[in-house]
Amino acid sequence: MLTGCATTGEYNILVGTYTKNTGSKGIYSVKIHPASGKYTVRSTAGGVDNPSFLTLLPATGHTAADFRLYSVGEGSDAGSVHAFRLAASTGELQPVNALPADGRGSCSVTATDRHVIIANYSSGNINVFSLHADGSLEKLVQNIQHQGGSVNADRQKGPHAHQVIFDQSGNYLFSNNLGNDLLYVYRYDAEQEDTPLTPVDSLLMERGGGPRHLALHNDGMTLYVLQELTGTISIVHFEHERLMLKGASTVITRPGQPGAADIHLSPDGKFLYATNRIDYNEITAFEIETPVTLRLVAQYSTQGIAPRNFMITRDGAYLLVGNQRSNEIVVFERNRKKGTLTDTGRRIPVPAPVCHLEY
Numbered sequence: 001m002l003t004g005c006a007t008t009g010e011y012n013i014l015v016g017t018y019t020k021n022t023g024s025k026g027i028y029s030v031k032i033h034p035a036s037g038k039y040t041v042r043s044t045a046g047g048v049d050n051p052s053f054l055t056l057l058p059a060t061g062h063t064a065a066d067f068r069l070y071s072v073g074e075g076s077d078a079g080s081v082h083a084f085r086l087a088a089s090t091g092e093l094q095p096v097n098a099l100p101a102d103g104r105g106s107c108s109v110t111a112t113d114r115h116v117i118i119a120n121y122s123s124g125n126i127n128v129f130s131l132h133a134d135g136s137l138e139k140l141v142q143n144i145q146h147q148g149g150s151v152n153a154d155r156q157k158g159p160h161a162h163q164v165i166f167d168q169s170g171n172y173l174f175s176n177n178l179g180n181d182l183l184y185v186y187r188y189d190a191e192q193e194d195t196p197l198t199p200v201d202s203l204l205m206e207r208g209g210g211p212r213h214l215a216l217h218n219d220g221m222t223l224y225v226l227q228e229l230t231g232t233i234s235i236v237h238f239e240h241e242r243l244m245l246k247g248a249s250t251v252i253t254r255p256g257q258p259g260a261a262d263i264h265l266s267p268d269g270k271f272l273y274a275t276n277r278i279d280y281n282e283i284t285a286f287e288i289e290t291p292v293t294l295r296l297v298a299q300y301s302t303q304g305i306a307p308r309n310f311m312i313t314r315d316g317a318y319l320l321v322g323n324q325r326s327n328e329i330v331v332f333e334r335n336r337k338k339g340t341l342t343d344t345g346r347r348i349p350v351p352a353p354v355c356h357l358e359y
Contacts, residue, residue, distance in 0.1 A: 016355035024351035029091035042091025050074035068135040072106035079106030114190040124159025176211035203243035218269035222291040231258035271339035275307040311356035322353030
């Protein structure tokens with residue numbers, strides 16, 4: 001289990017960023033105290049071209065306070081994947097090794113003890129890398145190329161794999177493709193050396209919607225798929241290796257150009273939150289009345305520009321939004337019973353923040 005410092009009112013977080021022309025040092029390890037507004041940059045890790053998205057695992061063969069950290073290198077031309085070690089006691093980040101992606105625009109990463117899997121946006125494919133026993137990257141073992149585009153001439157001329165995420169069991173991997181409006185699911189078998197991922201189903205989403213990110217309900221069967229280009233939240237049921245569309249909601253309540261980005265559930269599974277950029281720069285809160293029924297609670301300004309991603313602390317007390325283009329993380333206090341948010345006025349300056357993880 002990943003453990004933070006919530007008992008002292010402090011939280012340790014990792015922040016992935018964009019480095020090109022931003023002044024960012026790469027990946028930031030930060031200790032924050034939301035009640036006082038104090039924060040400390042514990043460590044930074046450079047050497048990665050746009051380490052936008054991160055994933056974290058407990059390290060095997062080390063103390064319980066050590067972690068494996070994997071990052072994409074989104075880059076401008078070729079993508080890449082990078083391995084680090086993280087010491088929780090100090091927040092120190094140590095580079096381990098890196099491998100080139102077989103694709104461009106690497107923009108999502110997930111991992112098991114045996115493999116690291118990334119999605120490449122620009123080339124529309126998924127890469128699977130094997131790992132050595134110490135957590136270092138070994139080699140590329142599988143490449144899955146998505147095909148086709150959709151109806152949005154500006155954004156959907158071809159496939160754009162945008163996320164890879166495991167279900168709670170770790171037996172299935174989901175992938176959203178913004179370019180062809182498809183949600184894919186793969187069976188995962190860590191013992192298969194050459195083909196750990198086997199396709200089992202795909203589901204066509206809203207045409208022109210652009211599925212970007214999804215959140216998994218605590219029931220293990222309900223998925224909330226956020227469409228970047230329309231702001232729709234598609235509600236999908238997954239059972240017996242089949243994907244079924246069950247309903248929809250939206251983050252759009254007034255005219256404007258959407259740029260829906262990130263979506264997460266509260267730790268207790270009672271509330272759902274989603275960010276929206278471009279003409280909105282806000283976060284929307286929903287109550288989950290039933291797994292397939294969402295009730296709008298409220299919408300809040302993120303107090304910045306381009307709320308690309310956000311995180312909820314594991315105790316559910318705070319929600320942190322990274323405003324990419326205004327270069328700071330905004331700290332909201334969260335009412336755990338009502339799901340409402342209150343701006344604390346606390347800000348954490350980080351250049352071009354993208355991904356946030358608590359450790």
